[in-house]
Amino acid sequence: MSFRIVALMLALIPLPAFAGAISLDGITFLEASDNIRLVAAGGSGTLEDPYVIQEEILGEGEAIIKVRIDEASFGSRLGTTHAIGFALRKEVTNRTARSWDFFVIELEFEVGKGSDYYDGLSFAQSTRANRPFRSDRFVKVDDMTEPRDMIRFSDGRVDIADSANFLVSITHTAPLPEFYLVQHIRRPFAMNPSPQRMVADARSPQGQNAAQ
Numbered sequence: 462m463s464f465r466i467v468a469l470m471l472a473l474i475p476l477p478a479f480a481g482a483i484s485l486d487g488i489t490f491l492e493a494s495d496n497i498r499l500v501a502a503g504g505s506g507t508l509e510d511p512y513v514i515q516e517e518i519l520g521e522g523e524a525i526i527k528v529r530i531d532e533a534s535f536g537s538r539l540g541t542t543h544a545i546g547f548a549l550r551k552e553v554t555n556r557t558a559r560s561w562d563f564f565v566i567e568l569e570f571e572v573g574k575g576s577d578y579y580d581g582l583s584f585a586q587s588t589r590a591n592r593p594f595r596s597d598r599f600v601k602v603d604d605m606t607e608p609r610d611m612i613r614f615s616d617g618r619v620d621i622a623d624s625a626n627f628l629v630s631i632t633h634t635a636p637l638p639e640f641y642l643v644q645h646i647r648r649p650f651a652m653n654p655s656p657q658r659m660v661a662d663a664r665s666p667q668g669q670n671a672a673q
Contacts, residue, residue: 481497481498481499482499483499483501483502483514484531485502485503485504485505485506485512486505486506487530487531487532487534487535488506488512488528488529488530488531488535488547489528489529489531490502490514490526490527490528491526491527491528491529492525492526492527493525493526493527493572493641494522494523494524494525495520496518496519496520496521496522496524497516497517497518497519497524497525497526497644498516498517498519498556499514499515499516499526500515500516500517500554501514501515502514502515504550505538506538506547506548506549507538507539507547507548508539508540508548508590508591508630511547511548511549511550511591511628512547512548512549512550513549513550513551513552514526514549514550514551514552515552515554516551516552516553516554517553517554517556518553518554518555518556518557518644518646519556519557520556520557520558521557521646521647523572523643523644523645524643524644524646525572525641525642525643525644526641526642526644527639527640527641527642528631528638528639528640528641528642529639530545530633530636530637530638530639531637532637533636533637535636535637537632539585539588539590539591539630539632540590541585541588541590541632543585543632543633543634544633544634544635544636545631545632545633545634545635545636545638546585546590546630546631546632546633547630547631548590548591548628548629548630549628549629549630549631550626550627550628551566551626551627551628551629552624552625552626553619553624553625553626553627553644554622554623554624555619555620555621555622555623555624555625555646556621556622557621557646558621559621560618560619560620560621561618561619561625561646562615562617562618562648563613563614563615563645563646563647563648564596564599564613564614564615564619564625564627564644564645564646565611565612565613565614565644565645566611566612566614566627566629566642566643566644567609567610567611567612567642567643567644567645568582568583568584568610568611568631568640568641568642568643569640569641569643570582570638570639570640570641571641572641572643575608575609575610575611581633581634581635581638582610582631582632582633582634582638582640583606583610583631583632583633584604584606584610584612584629584630584631584632585629585630585631585632586606586610586632588630588632590630590632591628591629591630592604592630594612594627594628594629594630595627595628596614596617596625596626596627596628597625597626598614598617598618598619598623598625598626599614599615599616599617599625600615600616600617601614601615601616601617602614603615612627612629614627
């Protein structure tokens with residue numbers, strides 16, 4: 462059989478509607494941006510056996526995973542009173558062109574619109590489940606609940622081709638939610654010193670002393 466015939470046969474094979482998805486017991490994780498690749502997943506979502514997602518971030522911008530609870534009987538695997546609850550460990554490999562010194566995991570029902578206090582979705586707010594949240598590559602962890610649900614990791618570094626682990630917990634007050642884990646690998650512009658501020662600091666007596 463010629464190569465051209467084989468290629469034609471392969472082209473006629475229907476592809477899955479969403480190839481970048483991994484389903485476990487009652488839950489599905491899906492690639493929701495083109496700069497992320499889900500490699501593997503496992504675990505049961507309990508504190509003793511958290512879900513483990515192995516993923517690669519391939520480029521700049523927000524790296525987004527859609528989370529879908531598939532069974533109404535899923536329950537809280539954290540032992541809390543929430544309708545939904547699970548522990549999650551993420552193993553993230555840096556496949557971008559630059560090192561990271563900052564990483565944020567944010568919850569959103571709609572991409573671009575942060576989760577607020579009233580939507581029932583949070584990083585196990587008002588519980589101690591898995592707290593303090595942690596990472597093996599970042600020392601500082603800002604556990605933020607207002608005005609948006611996000612966990613901000615800093616004071617560390619993930620070099621190109623290296624990996625970092627992040628351990629968190631997620632809860633929701635109603636069954637069968639669909640939501641997004643939005644991951645930021647760059648500091649927001651407002652968090653970085655502006656060029657004007659840097660110039661002003663350099664001209665100050667303190668800045669001149671530091672430069673000497």
